[in-house]
Amino acid sequence: MTSVTLYALSGMVVVAVCVYGLVSYPHLIRKILAINVMGSGIFLVFLSFSRRVPGENPDPVPHAMVLTGIVVAVCATAFALALARRVHEVTRSSYLPEEQDPPEEAG
Amino acid sequence: MASPTNTRLRRVLIRVPAALLAASLALLLGWSVVTLPEPATGLTGLVDAEMENSGVDHPVTAVLLNFRGYDTFLEVGVLLLALVAVWSLYLAPADRDPETAQTPVLGLLVRMLVPGILVVTVYLLWAGTSRSGGAFQAGAALAAAGELLLLAGFVRGRFRRERLVRFALAGGFGIFLALGAGFMLLGNDLLEYPPEFAYGLILFIEGALTVSIGFTLAALFFGSPLEAPEVEK
Numbered sequence: 001m002t003s004v005t006l007y008a009l010s011g012m013v014v015v016a017v018c019v020y021g022l023v024s025y026p027h028l029i030r031k032i033l034a035i036n037v038m039g040s041g042i043f044l045v046f047l048s049f050s051r052r053v054p055g056e057n058p059d060p061v062p063h064a065m066v067l068t069g070i071v072v073a074v075c076a077t078a079f080a081l082a083l084a085r086r087v088h089e090v091t092r093s094s095y096l097p098e099e100q101d102p103p104e105e106a107g
Numbered sequence: 108m109a110s111p112t113n114t115r116l117r118r119v120l121i122r123v124p125a126a127l128l129a130a131s132l133a134l135l136l137g138w139s140v141v142t143l144p145e146p147a148t149g150l151t152g153l154v155d156a157e158m159e160n161s162g163v164d165h166p167v168t169a170v171l172l173n174f175r176g177y178d179t180f181l182e183v184g185v186l187l188l189a190l191v192a193v194w195s196l197y198l199a200p201a202d203r204d205p206e207t208a209q210t211p212v213l214g215l216l217v218r219m220l221v222p223g224i225l226v227v228t229v230y231l232l233w234a235g236t237s238r239s240g241g242a243f244q245a246g247a248a249l250a251a252a253g254e255l256l257l258l259a260g261f262v263r264g265r266f267r268r269e270r271l272v273r274f275a276l277a278g279g280f281g282i283f284l285a286l287g288a289g290f291m292l293l294g295n296d297l298l299e300y301p302p303e304f305a306y307g308l309i310l311f312i313e314g315a316l317t318v319s320i321g322f323t324l325a326a327l328f329f330g331s332p333l334e335a336p337e338v339e340k
Contacts, residue, residue, distance in 0.1 A: 008140040016133035023125035024118075045140070053149030060166035061150045067171060068178045071243055071320075075189035078327040082193040089198075 007048035014041030026099045028084040032077060039073040162305025164237040171241065173305060180287065183280045183316060186323050190276065193327055200264020200330040201257065208260040217259040224252040232317050236306070242279075242316035249321025254328050264329040276326060279319025283312055 018038035022031055043066045050062035088094055154166050154174065161169035171179050228248045235241030256262045286308060290300060300308050326332075 005140060009137050012136035012140060013133055015136060016129040019132055020122075020125050020129035023128065024122045049147070050149070052143070052147035053151050054146055055151050057151060057166070059149035059151045060154050060170050061175070063167045064170035064175055065178065067167070067241075067243060068182045071182050072185050074324070075185050075327075079189045079192050082196050082198055082327075082330075085198055086196045 004048050004051045008045050011041045011044030011046075011048065014038070014044065026095050028087065028094050028096065029081075032080045032084060035080070036073060036077050039069070043069060160302045160305070162300070162302060162307075162309055163235075165235065165239070167239070168235045168241055168309070173300065173309065176287070179316075180280075180283050183283060183319065186320065187277060187280055190323050190326055194331045194333055196331065197333060198330040200332060201328070202263050203258060203260040205260030208258065213259050217255045217261065220255060221252045224248055224255075228252075228317065228321070232313055233310075235313060236310065242313040243320060245313075245317040246320025246324060249317060250324030250328070253321065253325030257325070257329060264332055269332065272322065272326075272332075275318055275322045277319070279312075279316040282315040286312060 015038050018034045018041060021034035022038070025031065025034070046062050046069075047066055050059040053059045084094070087096070091097065154170060157174065158164075158166065158169060161173045163169050163173070228245045231240040231245040231248060232242060233240075235244070253262070257264070286300075293301070
């Protein structure tokens with residue numbers, strides 16, 4: 001196993017763990033964190049691919065695209081956090097209204 | 108309200124399928140990584156061949172600002188869009204009262220850190236032409252300075268010179284668009300720069316972007332400077 005495969009597999013595991021977190025935990029901040037970290041997993045996979053190309057230097061195009069992706073992820077996270085704050089202001093709850101019985105303790 | 112047993116059952120009913128889903132996703136994605144075709148083809152050769160036309164020495168900066176300038180341009184747009192969306196939620200500004208927020212250590216630390224951060228910002232911006240760095244890294248450092256100033260109560264979320272701040276927020280996007288479209292008049296494509304001016308232009312655009320990105324990232328943190336309109340309940 002090369003280091004490229006190791007990094008890519010780690011990124012995939014991060015993505016899978018985040019899918020579990022996103023589905024299982026109803027707290028909004030946990031969901032936002034799950035999506036944010038999932039993005040980091042995808043960046044890790046993509047960046048590891050930039051080392052797969054033949055030649056001495058890594059491919060600069062994935063690097064540039066991941067930089068762009070980070071900024072878009074920051075924007076989405078900032079907006080999601082603001083929305084979560086707004087939900088809390090309006091409903092006094094950190095859970096979506098569809099969650100009939102939010103767990104008392106953070107699970 | 109459901110009884111505690113019922114809640115626990117529901118939680119198990121959600122989490123077990125979720126764990127199975129995540130595990131199968133991990134296996135599927137892992138399999139796709141292991142079975143990638145060899146040897147990989149990349150764009151390194153293409154980028155290296157065009158480097159002399161880009162005006163900068165660092166391949167990532169060349170891709171960001173020149174070859175794929177469109178991505179960077181739209182990403183600044185996304186940043187601005189996120190700010191408009193956050194402002195429209197009318198969240199109360201995250202203001203701090205200097206009297207209570209500033210312990211002697213915090214006040215002194217912020218006073219000492221902010222000038223240093225500004226120097227780092229300029230360095231990161233300039234470094235982007237030849238090594239890792241560039242407008243977004245510099246903008247992030249600038250935003251960190253803004254957030255420190257807010258947390259220590261030196262600045263407030265509702266700015267007095269709001270018009271000036273708005274120019275700083277939208278300036279990067281505006282200058283990028285104006286230059287990109289301006290060179291169309293000279294017969295280039297959108298966001299295509301003449302190679303002889305590329306270095307100066309990229310540095311100029313990156314400088315404007317740094318200010319805009321720094322202000323926008325900090326403003327995302329600050330909350331909305333707008334007064335919520337009166338709505339009928």
